[in-house]
Amino acid sequence: MAIAGFGEIAEHLRRLTVLIRPGRRGSGSGVIWSGDGTIVTNAHVAHDSNAHVQLWDGREFVGTVTARDPRRDLVSLRINASDLPAATPADxxxxxxxxxxxxxxxxxxxxxxxxxxxxxxxxxxxxxxxxxxxxxxxxxxxxxxxxxxxxxxxxxxxxxxxxxxxxxxxxxxxxxxxxxxx
Amino acid sequence: MSAELIEFSNALAQATERAAASAVAVHTEARGSTSGVIWRPGVIVTAEHALRRDEEIHVTLPDGRIAPATLAGRDPSTDLAVLRCAEVGVAPVEHGDAAETKVGSIALVVGRTRASGAVAALGVVSLVVPERRTWAGSVLVPYIRLDIGLQPTAVGGAVVDSLGRIVGVASPRFARFGAIAIPSAAVERVAETLLKKGRIPRGYLGVALQPVRLPDHLRQSLQHNEKTAAIILEVEADGPAHKAGIVIGDILISLAGQPVSRPENVQSHLQAENIGKALSAKIVRGGAVRDVTISVGDRPNGGG
Incomplete structure (x- = not known):
């Protein structure tokens, strides 16, 4: 098949996807929503007031929960970083x-x-x-x-x-x- | 990002949108639905096994309106049911010939749900066989299998080929994995018959059969090659076999000149065209062969 591009998209997406470890057990994923350190994930992944965040380049941070909506299962976290590769949201x-x-x-x-x-x-x-x-x-x-x-x-x-x-x-x-x- | 991939994605979404103009949601209960395809003006086809009731059937049309539909008939042998619905106009999407379908080509299944509108599933054609007899007694020409895991709501939806044509109706029946496309020619034929007659005529003999092994000495004395045949376990009173003089315990070894080694062999002689025809049969009774003539009957509803 001549269609190229899944690999390219995957690579792009990996850079803005983080590994989230809320505690000793379990892990999930998250999305870098803004270059200045806003991370979005599910409320059921980051169930505490902070969580361990690991970037694709290996850097590790402690993220602090800044907003939580358990009904919609969303949480935003902040990490102390800048110039991060951020998501481009679609409509x-x-x-x-x-x-x-x-x-x-x-x-x-x-x-x-x-x-x-x-x-x-x-x-x-x-x-x-x-x-x-x-x-x-x-x-x-x-x-x-x-x-x-x-x-x-x-x-x-x-x-x-x-x-x-x-x-x-x-x-x-x-x-x-x-x-x-x- | 790759322009090809974006183009491909847009093409899929456009094909879905076009086919969705023919896709309806079929509902018989307060919640949940399956899918159906507008096949011709006033006619919707859907998957028989998924249609829970014969009455109080409603459809959600592509424009969102909910309309009543009445059952024209069911054919479990092809898993098709045909509905009449005065609210549907011309079938908007071109039908393709399923016989042109190739293994490995892309297939979309497009259906509709009550709550979410159009639904899509993408996969490839994983198997095409020129013809295959299903366990329910029909012959699908061709038999097309898709590697698509159908959501219950998409059952009965339209199978769309890479040219955007509807080549069949999606059903998980008759496929151990994935789904099949009930080919457009079969849909056309079944719809035609169900709209006219309300059922699919099938021939019947009025017997119950079981496989039986033929002892070697009997095969030698009869000069019969098959190692097995079908023994008659039941004869329906006044049925075709009864009228032909067949009794319980007779062994059917050939029908219409073709050997019967398993009860299933009889099925291929029972298509609608043979109703009323006299078939020659060879039976073994008391160690001797007899020739009898059975006139194929028109099966009453549900009879075997």
Missing amino acids: SAQLRPGELAIAIGNPMGFLGALTTGVIHAIGPVRGLGSQIWVQASVRLAPGNSGGPLADAGGRVIGINTMVAGRLALAIPSNVVRHFLAV
Whole structure:
């Protein structure tokens, strides 16, 4: 197949994906949202008031939780760093089913693992209330939580949060923007 | 970033959007739905096994309206059910010939849910066989398997080829892994029959069969090569076999000139075209072969 580019996108995304260790046990992923040290992850990943954050280049920081929304399962952390490679968020209201979707994360101890698929649907999920999810046919595992879901241009369209059957459910990037703006 | 990948992604989203104009959500209960395809004006096809009820069926149309639909008929042998819905107009998407489908080519399944609108799944065609008989008695020509794990809501959705044409209806039936595309020609044929007759006519003999081993001495005396045949365990009163004089314990060794080594061999003689035809049969009774003539009956609903 002549289509190149998954590797390039994966490399781009790995640089803005962090490994989060909230305590002695367990780990998850996070997304560098701004170059001056704002990290976004799931509330169920960073469940304490601070968490250990490791960048792709190996640097390690202690991140302090600056905002938390348990209902939407989002947390923002700050680390004391600057000039970081940050996510370019897409407008998740413009997403269409069938588009390519690319997830990067740290599932089960693997760092920067790539999975690909397509957007299955954008909307509520039966049994999970009226919240809108980006539903993608990408395979996630524990440790992907908090990591980025991106489009074919490498723009972040959501935060991978849970698995429902064969689907990955991600919090839409517009919801993350709103969460950070409040 | 790679322009090709963005183009490919856009092409997939556009193909999904086009096919979604033919995809409806089918619901029979307060919650949940499966998918269906607008096949021709006023007609929707869906997966038979996923249609839970025969009445109070509703569909969510591509424009978001909810409309009532009535069941024209079911065909479990191809896993198709056909619905009539006055609210649907012309089938917007071109149909392709499933016979042109190639292994390794890209396939999209496009369906619809009540809450989220259009849904898509992407995969490749993992197997194409010119024809395959399913355990439910139908012959799929061709048999097309997709390496797509269908969400329950996408069952009955449209299978779209790389040219954006609808080549079939998606179902997890008749595939141990992934899903199959019930080919467009079969959908056309089944829809035609169900709309006219409400059911798919099948021939029947009015017997229950079980495989049986033929003893060597019997095979030698009969000069019959097959090691097994089918023994008659039940004969339906006044059924075709009963009228032909067949009794319990007879062993069926050939039908219409073709050897019967397993009960399944009988199935291929029971297609609708053979209803009313007289088939010659060889049976063994008391160690001797007899020739009988059975007239294939029109199977009453659900009969075997």
